[in-house]
Amino acid sequence: MDDEQLGEELRLTVGRLVRTVRAADTMPPGEAAVLGHLDRDGPLTTADIAQRRGVSHQAAARAVRDLAGRGLVRTEAHPHDGRKLLLHLTPAGSERLAEERRRRADWLGTAITQALTPAERSALAGALPLLARLDAHLRAR
Template sequence: MLATDLREALRPLWRRFHAHRTLSMGKTGILFRLDHHGALTATDLAALERISHQAVAGAVRELEEMGLVSRSPDPADGRRVLITLTDSGRTRLISERSAGQEWLVHAITGGLSESERATLAAAVPLLNRLDAEGPG
């Protein structure tokens, strides 16, 4: 079955690509969303990351303790709290996103033929569509 084959092919790549990261995928996702969207509430982050509000609250608390995000009252509605990426958070996000990049570049350029690289490049938009169109 294609879904099983794809999952099994991606699993070891995913592990290897993320082996050098120091933050969990969830925390990195929160930093990415804040960098991409600007200040957000925990509810907004939970919806964007497709995780529970409780999971976001715990991750944000840890990220705040690390100095990677800050919390402040929403100026438009003082009952809401906005979470903002700090400069340290932006620097850490860049580091996290580049972790594993060198390995991947080497694997693609050194291990695949030009034709294979073209095939892989053609698959990227399809993989992006799977996330955008998939359930959940």
């Protein structure tokens, strides 16, 4: 298999795995993504979130509105631009995101235990740093 074929197989396989794992989510993907960005990156504006997610400002604003209505995010005036609001993850939002992440990890961990031999689990663990390096390389481009 040449590198181009390997790249295509990796893209297909990882894409299917991500979609399969997301199917078990209990939150809409847009809402989980907003909470994840706030958790990783700290306070952001709705425009920042839209840009990072690659969605329209309206789509990001809709997800933010729903999350704020449930007390999972809060807003405050932007310190440098009074026309903007900064979004913050609330403790309830942090716990909801952690719960969703735990559910995903438990579900995937169970599948790993049931579907893979100990040697295969070891090989999978060994591949994770390689995948992380590929991700870092692609992000740097």
